[in-house]
Amino acid sequence: MGGPSTLPEVGDFLxxxxxxxDIIQLPFQSVLGPLIAKRRTPDIQEKYGQIGGGSPILKWTRKQGDMMCAVLDKICPESAPHKAYVGFRYANPLTEITLEQMEKxxxxxxxxxxQYPHYSCTTTGSSMNAIYKYYAERNITTKLNWSVIDRWGTHPLLVDAFVxxxxxxLESIDPEIRDQVIIxxxxxxxxxxxxxxxDPYPAExxxxxxxxxSKLNHANPYRLVWQSKVGPLPWLEPATDKAIESYIKSGKKHFILVPIAFTSDHIETLHELDIEYGEDLAKKLGVETYRRLPALNDHPIFIEALADLVSNHLKKGPRVTGQLLSRCPMCVNETCGKCKNWFSTMCK
Known part of the structure; x- marks a missing residue:
């Protein structure tokens, strides 16, 4: 999705x-969308102000791409030089601007x-739709030879980086309480x-x-929880903050929070997990141990994972997976179908 690098960019991002x-369906969206964004802008600007005045996601994404390409140039000299372009959905550099530059x-x-390890129609799906719409709406025939890496949540090196x-x-926590820590x-x-x-996202x-x-030999109790709900409709649960509250009531007071679906620091880690839950909620509830696992950022095993993914993709393919080309059984998004047809043609 990207993130606003400065406070003045927050309004346009929202x-x-x-x-x-692809991610939010509202009645009269062309009217309500901008109104909701305008109403929420001051509050979101305040949150970005508390983490340094903007999101670091562009800095990290560029660094990850550059480091990955440096590795690729060494292990895949036959396809070198490699260059990483960043295309965000809602913040600069927008996907459309990046595609224009790539064509030039x-x-x-x-x-x-x-850069979402786990596929969702609202994230990777929306980004793929944006690529398709760029060419369809401008009636452009691209000369680029396209292929897609659409999900990689089970890649061994990604798992190793988290482990x-x-x-x-865990090693930094007092051995007396280490086995009581809930991940x-x-x-x-x-x-x-x-x-x-x-949508396959929860399963992935x-x-x-x-x-x-499994690699940790199930040494500690753990749960998968969900954060960042927006709006009144039902979302995946249990919510991260509610799970902590419930555990506290049952006498559990030691936690490690793992941002499992995020590959770099941004507002969901730096503000939601660190400030809203790690400072405000944890102090209110009397949490004794609250650790937020560092985001992957430029972790060397993670960079190796990115390079390995691209290297294997270049050498072995497939150019596009059947899973990407398959629509959700109850899909109602016409653009999604057109997008998948476009990629099936472009990635032969």
């Missing part, structure tokens, strides 16, 4: 978000590499309406969690 029907740069091949960070965090894997929630249409996040805990 407007773009609330206008995207006379590239031979492009890989749409989602390494969790083991390191809460916190992922961005999703409206149940989307889940009920067949759960698969990552299971692989991690």
């Amino acid at each position: 407007k773009n978000l609330f206008m995207d029907r 740069d006379n590239l031979e091949r492009a890989i749409a590499f989602t 390494h960070l969790i083991e390191k965090e 809460l894997f916190s992922a961005h929630s999703l409206p149940l309406r989307t889940v009920n249409r067949g 996040v759960g698969a990552t969690v299971q692989l991690i805990m």
